[in-house]
């Protein structure tokens with residue numbers, strides 16, 4: 195383990211430049227190295243053939259390239275979803291998911307090991323917060339999946355990135371924003387902001403701050419209940435930031451950014467899938483530029499709730515649509531490998547279908 199060694203993916207371009215300048219390297223070396231890191235996704239230092247051998251040796255001795263190590267991988271039975279269990283340098287584990295369907299190749303990445311938000315139906319919430327990820331650990335998940343795709347899918351890389359894996363992205367604000375900016379940097383990975391979505395369970399001050407960042411990144415708010423009495427039970431952060439405050443900051447977000455918000459709603463049979471909740475939701479969001487995504491609950495071992503039946507999902511959606519609220523029913527993906535929303539939980543009991551190669 196080499197905790198404390200500089201991880202190149204934790205550095206901004208300016209920090210990388212300063213590091214190389216402190217080694218007496220000319221300024222253009224920083225852009226060469228940046229190019230290897232974010233455009234060519236070099237597998238190791240040896241591949242960086244336009245850097246002098248001496249510099250490559252020093253980089254190998256004093257810094258690290260990839261720090262995430264693949265521990266296990268599972269593929270869903272339909273072949274469309276892959277879940278990776280990745281070890282961090284200090285031994286903590288996270289999960290990243292690659293979803294490939296409808297011509298999209300979406301990376302669902304983690305921002306924390308575990309999560310402190312405690313949403314009752316969520317396997318990650320049931321673990322508690324272990325630690326925040328660094329910006330490099332967030333970025334690396336994306337680059338890992340991109341490299342995999344580029345080698346296996348004739349250079350067709352990721353089309354979308356969602357920060358919806360383990361953790362609450364806005365509770366790890368600085369690292370999440372640094373990772374976002376690095377992934378979008380036009381001189382590097384150059385990923386389009388509009389193809390990125392950040393999800394939050396409703397951290398009001400952080401949403402307010404995020405809305406001032408001037409980013410074209412999508413925001414999805416996990417709502418799950420439209421009355422405080424119910425939301426307090428299933429999304430405990432609601433006790434600190436109740437619905438009135440949350441909806442006020444959502445309205446400000448839309449007014450300030452002009453962007454359409456997404457509300458996420460996991461439909462739990464007999465809990466939040468009745469007509470009263472659908473009507474209350476319609477009242478909450480009326481007049482707001484938004485879209486509601488409902489998805490029948492993905493089961494987790496620590497919560498007894500079950501997914502709503504098809505009839506109840508359809509009835510819930512019909513109420514929203516009658517009220518003029520755009521609503522999509524999301525298809526549950528990767529359920530057989532527990533890679534669906536709210537199911538991520540690092541347990542080394544993941545069945546390893548093939549020997550796990552180490553990430554370089």
Ligand code: SF4
Pocket residue numbers: 309310311312313316317318319320359360361362394395416536
């Ligand atoms: S749903 Fe999101 S915010 Fe809530 S516990 Fe799970 S990971 Fe954390």
